[in-house]
Amino acid sequence: MAFDASLAKLQAEASCPLCLDHLRDPVTIDCGHNFCSSCIHQRWEGLRGTFPCPVCLHHCPDRSLKRNPQICHMTEIVQQISTSGSQRKLQEEIPLCGKHNEALTLFCEENMELLCSRCRVSSDHQDQHLIPIEEAAASHRWVLKEYMADFTNHLENIEKVYKVQFENTPLVRIREWRDKLYNEFRELKSFLEIEKSELDNALLTEENDVEGKLVKNRRQISYHMFRLNTLLTEIEEKCLQTDRVLLTGIERIHNSYGNLETPAVFSYELKEVIFTLPPHYVGLHKMTRTFQVDLTLDPETAHPSLFISSDRKSVTYRGLDGHSNPQTLSYADVLSSEGFDAGRHFWMVNIEGRGLYYLGLCKASFPRNTLISASPSNGCWQHQLWNHTEERKIGIFLDYELGEVSFYNLNNRSYMYVITDTFTEKLMPCFSIALASESLTISIIRVK
Numbered sequence: 001m002a003f004d005a006s007l008a009k010l011q012a013e014a015s016c017p018l019c020l021d022h023l024r025d026p027v028t029i030d031c032g033h034n035f036c037s038s039c040i041h042q043r044w045e046g047l048r049g050t051f052p053c054p055v056c057l058h059h060c061p062d063r064s065l066k067r068n069p070q071i072c073h074m075t076e077i078v079q080q081i082s083t084s085g086s087q088r089k090l091q092e093e094i095p096l097c098g099k100h101n102e103a104l105t106l107f108c109e110e111n112m113e114l115l116c117s118r119c120r121v122s123s124d125h126q127d128q129h130l131i132p133i134e135e136a137a138a139s140h141r142w143v144l145k146e147y148m149a150d151f152t153n154h155l156e157n158i159e160k161v162y163k164v165q166f167e168n169t170p171l172v173r174i175r176e177w178r179d180k181l182y183n184e185f186r187e188l189k190s191f192l193e194i195e196k197s198e199l200d201n202a203l204l205t206e207e208n209d210v211e212g213k214l215v216k217n218r219r220q221i222s223y224h225m226f227r228l229n230t231l232l233t234e235i236e237e238k239c240l241q242t243d244r245v246l247l248t249g250i251e252r253i254h255n256s257y258g259n260l261e262t263p264a265v266f267s268y269e270l271k272e273v274i275f276t277l278p279p280h281y282v283g284l285h286k287m288t289r290t291f292q293v294d295l296t297l298d299p300e301t302a303h304p305s306l307f308i309s310s311d312r313k314s315v316t317y318r319g320l321d322g323h324s325n326p327q328t329l330s331y332a333d334v335l336s337s338e339g340f341d342a343g344r345h346f347w348m349v350n351i352e353g354r355g356l357y358y359l360g361l362c363k364a365s366f367p368r369n370t371l372i373s374a375s376p377s378n379g380c381w382q383h384q385l386w387n388h389t390e391e392r393k394i395g396i397f398l399d400y401e402l403g404e405v406s407f408y409n410l411n412n413r414s415y416m417y418v419i420t421d422t423f424t425e426k427l428m429p430c431f432s433i434a435l436a437s438e439s440l441t442i443s444i445i446r447v448k
Contacts, residue, residue: 107136355437
């Protein structure tokens with residue numbers, strides 16, 4: 001019994017908490033719990049930001065998984081022990097009837113108990129329905145499989161409810177806001193350090209320049225004072241001389257007095273250095289809240305190589321499928337269903353994957369059934385961008401009357417690029433993915 005209990009504990013340790021089967025390709029997550037690689041990937045599918053442990057609900061910062069070869073070897077050993085132990089029990093432990101000490105070969109469906117052949121003829125079981133063990137086991141095994149299917153579906157439904165609840169819980173939003181604030185403070189700290197270094201260098205240069213000019217001016221004033229003292233002494237001595245001696249050489253003294261120039265005193269107007277935060281730290285936040293618009297994609301304008309999601313909020317490059325649509329744009333473009341012919345408007349996109357893409361606006365009259373290049377002269381204003389594997393958030397701000405389309409990197413809240421022109425007709429936000437891109441998804445997002 002002690003061996004069986006120990007073996008049961010060992011089997012539990014070598015089992016996946018999700019599928020309850022032996023661990024397959026085991027991996028260890030941040031909190032230390034072990035799972036099948038496929039099971040934990042399936043559980044975390046669709047999650048972003050934080051990834052809760054299914055056992056202890058510890059929030060792992062990312063999807064990094066460590067393969068655990070030691071657990072893998074232990075699982076193989078447990079399977080071998082379990083198999084040999086089960087075979088040995090089947091060979092050694094044959095259940096016998098408690099009354100007649102014979103092998104149990106029948107099953108009573110009414111009392112749900114195992115019986116031997118002698119129990120069939122006893123008065124207690126003569127009127128009951130008895131069937132062979134194999135037939136009863138097959139019947140009940142089928143019922144148990146029905147239970148398993150029902151429980152599996154029930155578990156999947158509960159997991160979906162849990163997933164939705166977790167994604168919509170205020171804790172997720174709080175953690176997202178905390179991470180966002182942390183990133184903003186980190187960027188602001190970096191900006192302040194750079195700004196401090198630049199101000200220090202500028203003030204040091206100015207300090208050295210002023211100090212050099214003061215030293216030079218002091219030397220000029222000191223020399224002028226020396227000349228004044230010398231001339232004053234000479235004049236005092238001259239005044240004490242006789243008339244003839246006094247008038248002898250008097251012209252030189254007059255000339256020295258007349259040519260004496262007082263050096264200008266160095267003056268400097270110190271301009272106060274005032275530090276202000278960059279406009280995007282305050283202005284970008286206000287711009288997002290004030291001018292944000294809710295866009296949806298127009299499937300009728302989508303290029304055949306683009307897949308539009310059911311909610312019309314994201315577009316994914318899937319490659320050419322051989323079909324054509326006369327209403328589509330040239331190249332891999334799709335337009336928004338909403339357009340603007342006045343005012344100021346701000347929208348944001350999230351980029352996932354790797355490849356080249358374009359963001360901007362096109363005239364509503366831009367031809368979508370001919371191979372015309374997208375350029376301002378043809379009524380299409382776009383900014384080319386390249387994305388690597390990390391996610392990237394881009395903000396686009398249209399000031400129709402001013403004739404500007406500005407682009408912002410929302411990951412570090414920095415200004416990127418501006419397009420200027422004169423707009424005269426309705427403009428449609430345009431999203432384009434280069435056909436040479438490997439795998440790229442553009443999603444329209446909102447700040448809540």
